[in-house]
Amino acid sequence: MNLSRLNKNPVAWYSTGTILRQLTAFIMLPVYTQYLSPAEYGIVGFLAVILGIYELFLGARFGMALPKFFYDKDTGEERHRLVSSALLATAGASILGAVAFALSSGPLATHFFERSDLTLALAAYGITLLTSSIEEYTLVFLRLRDKPFFFFVMSIMKLTLQVGLNLYFLIVQELGVAGVIYGNVVASMIMAVISGAYTYGICGWHFDRAQVKALIMYTWPMWLSGIAAVYISFMTNFMLKHFASLEEVGLFHFGQKFATLIALLLWRPFNQWWQTERFKVAKHSDNPQETFGSAFILILCIMCVGVYGISIFSGSVIELMADPSYLAAASVIPILCFTVMGSQLGLFFNFPFLKTSKTGYFPKFKFARAFLLTILMWWFTSQWQLQGRYLPFSPVSCLNWRRSIFLDKNCMIREFRSKHFYW
Numbered sequence: 001m002n003l004s005r006l007n008k009n010p011v012a013w014y015s016t017g018t019i020l021r022q023l024t025a026f027i028m029l030p031v032y033t034q035y036l037s038p039a040e041y042g043i044v045g046f047l048a049v050i051l052g053i054y055e056l057f058l059g060a061r062f063g064m065a066l067p068k069f070f071y072d073k074d075t076g077e078e079r080h081r082l083v084s085s086a087l088l089a090t091a092g093a094s095i096l097g098a099v100a101f102a103l104s105s106g107p108l109a110t111h112f113f114e115r116s117d118l119t120l121a122l123a124a125y126g127i128t129l130l131t132s133s134i135e136e137y138t139l140v141f142l143r144l145r146d147k148p149f150f151f152f153v154m155s156i157m158k159l160t161l162q163v164g165l166n167l168y169f170l171i172v173q174e175l176g177v178a179g180v181i182y183g184n185v186v187a188s189m190i191m192a193v194i195s196g197a198y199t200y201g202i203c204g205w206h207f208d209r210a211q212v213k214a215l216i217m218y219t220w221p222m223w224l225s226g227i228a229a230v231y232i233s234f235m236t237n238f239m240l241k242h243f244a245s246l247e248e249v250g251l252f253h254f255g256q257k258f259a260t261l262i263a264l265l266l267w268r269p270f271n272q273w274w275q276t277e278r279f280k281v282a283k284h285s286d287n288p289q290e291t292f293g294s295a296f297i298l299i300l301c302i303m304c305v306g307v308y309g310i311s312i313f314s315g316s317v318i319e320l321m322a323d324p325s326y327l328a329a330a331s332v333i334p335i336l337c338f339t340v341m342g343s344q345l346g347l348f349f350n351f352p353f354l355k356t357s358k359t360g361y362f363p364k365f366k367f368a369r370a371f372l373l374t375i376l377m378w379w380f381t382s383q384w385q386l387q388g389r390y391l392p393f394s395p396v397s398c399l400n401w402r403r404s405i406f407l408d409k410n411c412m413i414r415e416f417r418s419k420h421f422y423w
Contacts, residue, residue, distance in 0.1 A: 101126030
């Protein structure tokens, strides 16, 4: 069988694979809402946010930088050395992060979540810092090697493992929140072993300090931006817990699952292809401006249709699939959908800064956004709790768009800007 034929039509394979990888949380919602209370579901959602803090400071992720540096290399050996060096650097940092998370699991379970029975489960959850990084690099490597079918196979394996293990630990073993955690950890460990074996088989083990240093220099502004992004996410959850309860946090994460379908089903499949394709277009196309403009208009129109559909039908879906205690989340889904759309489309405007290595602007953008959102969220959440938490995001997203456009012009980064962006 000629496997090269299966790698044709990459957009379809990447899109389907991305959707399958991310669908687990949504597929499991009917089960989660029957076996977990909103407060317990809030713990699951909040825990992912806290893990993101450890990943930011101790994860050393270079995924966004790999496409640029990969295509800057001329030989396969140089490219393999780059991928291997990045993976080893990230793995080493992630091990430290996993240990730190395990050491903090006791106070986190006892004092923050007030569930001392979750201490062991939280300690195990830190392992995903390492395993998810290995998975991430392999998926990026598959895209860089133009292997969309293998990307799809890895994705469907992850979906099958996560659903099966979550059902086993949650329903058969009746472990509740701990069951959700254990299911995700075991699935990620299995996928990490498979992913690591694949990447090692092609790239081998190489560690080039010069390449790692170059990756760090390129990505450190994005890490600073990540501090602001994680801060916003943490403050959102913390304010809901502080002014209301973990139940409100659970309703927030439940409603967010519907809104993130905009990113999952529409933006991410497009971006899985576009993330690497944009560098190809910028380097080899005779008219990159036209291609960039057409791509933006296309994804904008598609996402607008998605926002409308989810906003209209989400309430009926919740009534059918969830316990009545989750119905309050329906009122905030429409504005969440607009927020997600604005946030994802805003990423499209970052390419000129990535291509010209002006990533130093990213932390400035993020911290300004974090400062503004903190003030607005504190006021609105204290007044209207769950509903108030979402109100500041849409206007701030609009300001974020205008900021990108304004600075793009004033920085004279014109080469890849299309007139279609600013109609």
